[in-house]
Amino acid sequence: MSRTPVNARIETPAPLSGDSDVLRVEGLAGYGGPGQTIAFAIPAGGAHVIAGGPGSGKTSLLELIAAARPPPQGRIELFGKNLESIGPRERPRLRRRIGMIFHDLRLVEDMSAHDNIALAALAADRAPQNYEAEVAELLAWVGLTRKADVAAGSLNGEGRRRLAVARALINRPELVVADEPFGDSTFKLLSDLNSGGIAILIATRDLDLAVNAGAEITQLADPGVRS
Amino acid sequence: MTEAPRSRRVPALLPGLGVGPLWLLAAIFVLSLFAAMELIGVAAAVGTLQAWPARLNGALTVAVTGGGLESADAAAARALEILNHTPGVTRAWIVEPAPGDDIAGDMMGLTGTGGTTRLLGLGTAPGQTPQPGRIAATLSQAGLKAAIDDHGLTSGPLERAAAGAAAVAAGAFGLLLLVSWGLSARAAASALTTRAERVLLLIQFGARDAAFARPFRSWAPAGVFPSALSGAAFAAGLAGAPVASPNVAAWLAAQGLPIAALSAPDLAAAAIWPPMAALLAYWAIDIAARATARQLS
Numbered sequence: 001m002s003r004t005p006v007n008a009r010i011e012t013p014a015p016l017s018g019d020s021d022v023l024r025v026e027g028l029a030g031y032g033g034p035g036q037t038i039a040f041a042i043p044a045g046g047a048h049v050i051a052g053g054p055g056s057g058k059t060s061l062l063e064l065i066a067a068a069r070p071p072p073q074g075r076i077e078l079f080g081k082n083l084e085s086i087g088p089r090e091r092p093r094l095r096r097r098i099g100m101i102f103h104d105l106r107l108v109e110d111m112s113a114h115d116n117i118a119l120a121a122l123a124a125d126r127a128p129q130n131y132e133a134e135v136a137e138l139l140a141w142v143g144l145t146r147k148a149d150v151a152a153g154s155l156n157g158e159g160r161r162r163l164a165v166a167r168a169l170i171n172r173p174e175l176v177v178a179d180e181p182f183g184d185s186t187f188k189l190l191s192d193l194n195s196g197g198i199a200i201l202i203a204t205r206d207l208d209l210a211v212n213a214g215a216e217i218t219q220l221a222d223p224g225v226r227s
Numbered sequence: 228m229t230e231a232p233r234s235r236r237v238p239a240l241l242p243g244l245g246v247g248p249l250w251l252l253a254a255i256f257v258l259s260l261f262a263a264m265e266l267i268g269v270a271a272a273v274g275t276l277q278a279w280p281a282r283l284n285g286a287l288t289v290a291v292t293g294g295g296l297e298s299a300d301a302a303a304a305r306a307l308e309i310l311n312h313t314p315g316v317t318r319a320w321i322v323e324p325a326p327g328d329d330i331a332g333d334m335m336g337l338t339g340t341g342g343t344t345r346l347l348g349l350g351t352a353p354g355q356t357p358q359p360g361r362i363a364a365t366l367s368q369a370g371l372k373a374a375i376d377d378h379g380l381t382s383g384p385l386e387r388a389a390a391g392a393a394a395v396a397a398g399a400f401g402l403l404l405l406v407s408w409g410l411s412a413r414a415a416a417s418a419l420t421t422r423a424e425r426v427l428l429l430i431q432f433g434a435r436d437a438a439f440a441r442p443f444r445s446w447a448p449a450g451v452f453p454s455a456l457s458g459a460a461f462a463a464g465l466a467g468a469p470v471a472s473p474n475v476a477a478w479l480a481a482q483g484l485p486i487a488a489l490s491a492p493d494l495a496a497a498a499i500w501p502p503m504a505a506l507l508a509y510w511a512i513d514i515a516a517r518a519t520a521r522q523l524s
Contacts, residue, residue, distance in 0.1 A: 123434035171432065
């Protein structure tokens, strides 16, 4: 587990247009409490935590960002590009630069651990000879080499979470978005990634954990509470 | 030392697509049956129609059929005698009988007589062409069942019927193409919609629209084409059976069913459909898969 992940060793991505923020959110409304607007930025290699209770809109916000969709109100810039002004062809390119870890993991249960990761690479138009070595390396990094051929549905909770992290990294993202990651080892992996220079955006309902992470925090108000 | 990765099967982006749903393949088979039948019919009709202008080169064409104890040949001989003495007619002749003459007789208005048709050509003096109605009346007075075509683009029954048949055939063929296109597109869209969860996951990983069209590429060559080929071959077999087997022809004739005189090139016209259907399906599936993925994202 002391190995440096593949993604931490990748070449520095092309310089971002404007400034070096991988994500910039401004004047975003409709999340958190009524009237609350959200603004934050994550520099390259930075970390940010969205904290909020159930129903505060954490998941919707993260999925909006990860899907590179323009917000109904406000402005989101991903890798220096305003989501309002990008075309449909550009959107998949931006999504490939994001590694998403879903709250419910969304693993393909009947596919092996190896194939779950390979699927994400295939979706990004990568050829097997181009990703196989990285899949093996990621499986080793998350400690699943011996379970490479085991169906995701047969892995235990810990194994499944590790697999979700490995899958999120296969396309060498510059930003990893994790929706309510659970378990110490997952946090350790995310922390290692961040130390390796990958920007992290985490949503959690655990404010203590957010404070301990030492990252900047955006607190979403309870939807029932007027801010 | 890191172990060299062993070769693995590449996982499918969209599982279980096969070569297309059974309902699509069945529908393509049925459509192909109709389309091939139509192509065979059109080829036969075109062959007949192409021969007509050369054969029916008189200013007017008269169709006669026998009645009672009188054969069609006897009726034609009697009509020839009458027509040669009709004012305005410079020359009358019996056209060499050929397959399709009965169809011509039907088109000219001898429908329902059920007998064999004989055609006669008439040469007329310039500016003195007798009225078709007058000729018909003359022949009718002599007890002959006859119909006249003046070969006018709008007034000639043969020309009108040929143009109408061509329009109907083209329309029906266009409709078959449209239905094939629609069914293929619908099948692809439905296959993606039922796999929406997987599609959304792939979209999140950065899959482009084209990535969703790719898994469907085997549908047209491995699913639609064989179905269309089977349907077309079945149609050609049905249409060609009376030609190939005298027993079948005799049986059909005994049932009172019409038997078209089809040639090998007429039957071969059915071969146009399968590649056409496969290309159309390929195009429809590609467009539908991309559009559905875009819609889902």
